[in-house]
Amino acid sequence: MLTCRIHAKEDMRVEPIADPDIGPGQVLIRLGAGGICGSDIHYYFEGRNGSFVIREPLVPGHEVSGVIAKVGAGVTRVKAGDKVAVSPSHACGQCEYCREGREQLCRNMRFLGSASVFPHVQGMFAEYFVLGERQCYPVSGEVSLGELAFAEPLAVALHAVNRVGALIGKSVLVTGGGTIGCLTVIAARLGGATSVTVSDVLDRPLDTARAAGADRVLRADRDAELLAIPQFDVAFEASGSLAALKSCVASTKRGGTIVQVGTLPHEPLPFVVNEIMVKELDFKGAFRWGIEFDWAVQYLSSGRVDVRPLLSGRFPLQDAVHAFELAKDKSRSTKVQLVAA
């Protein structure tokens, strides 16, 4: 079987490896669709994602759906042939954070496709991969494997909104019209926002944001004066850009809330703390997700959330390099997925 591995910056290979064995409680999954995430792109093009640096070959990929190929002894949650969304989160379930229901803060987290620990936890851009049954969320019905692979990024967006709570009656800004930005638009609408505005520096992400349900879109470069007016109750920074974070601080009303979802560059950042202080802004981080993965699977499998406007390309695993190049170019793509050939 083939697996995709990043050996170093700009050195990604699709290589044959031995078929994996499965033990008790484990399942063998055939890749259905795997979305290329911003973090995968950082790993490939920079050899690092924020402070997580590649120190040994890393199989990327954590936004994955699949079909159960084989089950090990004692497995009850799924059976061969089941269509599943795959959770990439291995929290310990024992630490103080897990016990209070915030598994994304787990002290012993092993998140698939991440160089956050060493040895790295390998991801799922492979024809077949083995996981414990509790990582699998079986679904029935019409939802496609491509749509189901959005469960992970949708969970990120649901978690970002859930960090604020109810948005009923609130005006919302989302900076960045990429996958997470567009899914945050969807999540903010589910949360009750009266209006959702999206800013970006490219037209294509703004068109996608409109398709995802944004009420208003702004070009951050051309509409800078509009983004300097305090007008939003809540801002979600989903671009990973310091300039966008500054727009959030400027355009959020006094007493408002900013949620940081994007990963900013690794360099030391000058920060606008005084504005946060005098406006009494609440500045919150949103990292991955907890229970929201279950919710994402439900929203997708019921058809209540339609992610199809976000899916802009699909490549066989062997063409991973081309897929990553397209995924990096936000003037041409939103979400690009890999599929087993």
Ligand code: ZN
């Ligand atoms: Zn834990």
